[in-house]
Amino acid sequence: MATVDRIAGSIDQALKSGDPRDGHTSAFHPAGRGRDLAEGSAMKPAPFDYHLPATIEEALDLKARLGGEARFLAGGQSLVPAMNFRLARPSALIDINGLMELAAIDEGSDGELRLGALVRHRDLERRPEVARRHPLLREAAAQVAHPPIRVRGTIGGNLAHAEPASELPSVMVALGARMRARSLNGERWIEAREFFTGALSTALRDDELLTEIAVPKLPPRTGTCFLEMARRRGDFALMGVAATITLDPRRRCIAARLVYCNADDRPFDAAAAAATLIGKRIAVATVDAAASAAARAMRPGGSIHASAAFQRHLATTLTRRAVLEADGRAVG
Amino acid sequence: MSARRQVTTTINGVRYQRTVETRLLLVDFLRHELQLTGTHVGCEHGVCGACTVLYDGLPVRSCLLFAPQAEGHEIVTVEGLAPPGDKLHPLQEAFAASHALQCGFCTPGILMTMAAFLAETPEPDEAAVREALSGNLCRCTGYQHIVDGVLLAARRMAEKQ
Numbered sequence: 001m002a003t004v005d006r007i008a009g010s011i012d013q014a015l016k017s018g019d020p021r022d023g024h025t026s027a028f029h030p031a032g033r034g035r036d037l038a039e040g041s042a043m044k045p046a047p048f049d050y051h052l053p054a055t056i057e058e059a060l061d062l063k064a065r066l067g068g069e070a071r072f073l074a075g076g077q078s079l080v081p082a083m084n085f086r087l088a089r090p091s092a093l094i095d096i097n098g099l100m101e102l103a104a105i106d107e108g109s110d111g112e113l114r115l116g117a118l119v120r121h122r123d124l125e126r127r128p129e130v131a132r133r134h135p136l137l138r139e140a141a142a143q144v145a146h147p148p149i150r151v152r153g154t155i156g157g158n159l160a161h162a163e164p165a166s167e168l169p170s171v172m173v174a175l176g177a178r179m180r181a182r183s184l185n186g187e188r189w190i191e192a193r194e195f196f197t198g199a200l201s202t203a204l205r206d207d208e209l210l211t212e213i214a215v216p217k218l219p220p221r222t223g224t225c226f227l228e229m230a231r232r233r234g235d236f237a238l239m240g241v242a243a244t245i246t247l248d249p250r251r252r253c254i255a256a257r258l259v260y261c262n263a264d265d266r267p268f269d270a271a272a273a274a275a276t277l278i279g280k281r282i283a284v285a286t287v288d289a290a291a292s293a294a295a296r297a298m299r300p301g302g303s304i305h306a307s308a309a310f311q312r313h314l315a316t317t318l319t320r321r322a323v324l325e326a327d328g329r330a331v332g
Numbered sequence: 333m334s335a336r337r338q339v340t341t342t343i344n345g346v347r348y349q350r351t352v353e354t355r356l357l358l359v360d361f362l363r364h365e366l367q368l369t370g371t372h373v374g375c376e377h378g379v380c381g382a383c384t385v386l387y388d389g390l391p392v393r394s395c396l397l398f399a400p401q402a403e404g405h406e407i408v409t410v411e412g413l414a415p416p417g418d419k420l421h422p423l424q425e426a427f428a429a430s431h432a433l434q435c436g437f438c439t440p441g442i443l444m445t446m447a448a449f450l451a452e453t454p455e456p457d458e459a460a461v462r463e464a465l466s467g468n469l470c471r472c473t474g475y476q477h478i479v480d481g482v483l484l485a486a487r488r489m490a491e492k493q
Contacts, residue, residue: 043353043355043356043360044355044357044360044376045355045357046355047335047353047354047355048335048354048355049335049354050335050337050354050398050400052400052403076396076397077378077393077396080378080395080396080397080398081377081378081396084357084376084377084395084396085377093354093398095400095401097401122390145467146381146466146467146468147391147445147449147463147464147466147467148381148384148390148391148392148393148445148467149378149393149467151387151390151391151392152387152392152393152396152397233463233466234466234467
């Protein structure tokens with residue numbers, strides 16, 4: 001997360017180009033502030049209608065009626081910064097923070113971990129059932145922004161926001177998670193790899209709410225690791241990788257996933273590169289070949305903070321470390 | 333056209349009721365409606381941590397919450413950190429003793445973040461303090477004296493128990 005830097009970049013862009021979404025003086029412009037303050041209080045976001053539904057059905061009904069200009073409000077750690085800068089101007093907010101049935105963490109009898117959309121990053125870090133079933137989730141969640149952001153930010157908001165540099169989308173693809181989308185017309189499950197359709201874009205329709213994420217049980221002898229590189233801890237990753245390695249009893253690799261954040265406009269699943277590990281014992285030479293293949297295949301955008309070539313370099317290094325670590329963790 | 337909503341909330345143990353625009357940020361609600369100006373407005377997008385308050389006991393950015401979201405919740409600001417009377421909170425005393433602030437702009441947010449941290453982690457090591465402090469920007473101190481102050485407060489609070 002830490003969408004803030006990304007947004008700050010967008011703002012620089014908007015100031016240079018004149019943001020078409022906001023033709024007049026913006027909230028962050030001193031003139032805008034002065035005008036608002038003169039009216040008696042300090043308003044930053046554009047006006048919106050606020051709804052606080054008591055049930056999921058009520059929330060879905062509101063969304064069906066209010067349409068795409070209305071937004072669900074979960075943790076608000078990405079949406080509200082965008083609203084403060086008026087990069088987002090929803091006509092209405094549907095605050096789902098009161099829907100406590102969306103905050104549950106359940107361990108299914110089949111070993112599946114079911115996470116309500118309102119589960120906070122802090123819960124992913126601290127809840128023992130998450131650490132037990134999916135240490136990868138805990139490891140990645142601990143690298144999302146800073147502690148007070150993780151108090152508030154939710155897994156559902158993070159995934160529905162679909163920021164390409166965000167950690168959790170890549171983790172969900174690596175773990176083969178499924179997303180439950182509900183609307184007044186019913187519900188459907190969407191595979192993580194089909195859920196993310198581009199930068200800040202998902203397969204969710206305007207009338208749908210992401211209510212739950214189901215993460216299947218890891219096979220025996222599976223080790224996982226999430227590593228990222230950021231300029232400062234808590235910033236968006238310049239590059240990050242979620243690695244899962246499954247071994248046979250003789251410690252030969254029988255399954256591997258390498259999924260990267262900030263390597264494309266959505267989680268980048270380097271399936272072909274990961275497949276080169278199959279049938280082999282994990283060693284530096286085999287890992288380096290897979291890492292190079294993944295780095296060549298990805299499409300990092302490059303930025304003022306890191307060129308595409310540097311992002312590929314980071315991918316190579318992070319992959320080597322993550323796969324070796326995951327291999328060491330694959331016990332049982 | 334501006335949507336308004338009544339908000340009833342408890343701040344530093346005092347119940348407040350106001351009718352405000354829905355788009356009013358919690359930090360501006362505290363400062364402009366309630367004149368609780370100890371909470372500072374820094375970056376207004378969640379980066380700097382100056383506006384951090386306790387929301388049901390946990391540290392959050394008050395610039396990333398709307399005033400209506402305070403409805404029915406308990407909020408503590410820096411004005412509510414010290415116990416009633418003349419005494420300061422041990423963190424505040426330790427910050428003064430350690431020169432943990434210079435201009436003081438970031439201090440209210442840091443105090444609230446660290447108060448919640450020490451409540452959960454009474455005997456932290458320096459690395460844990462730095463991690464807990466990572467979401468608060470200070471442009472004066474270079475952080476070392478803040479870390480010293482938090483560790484001093486932790487020691488003094490442990491001794492008192």
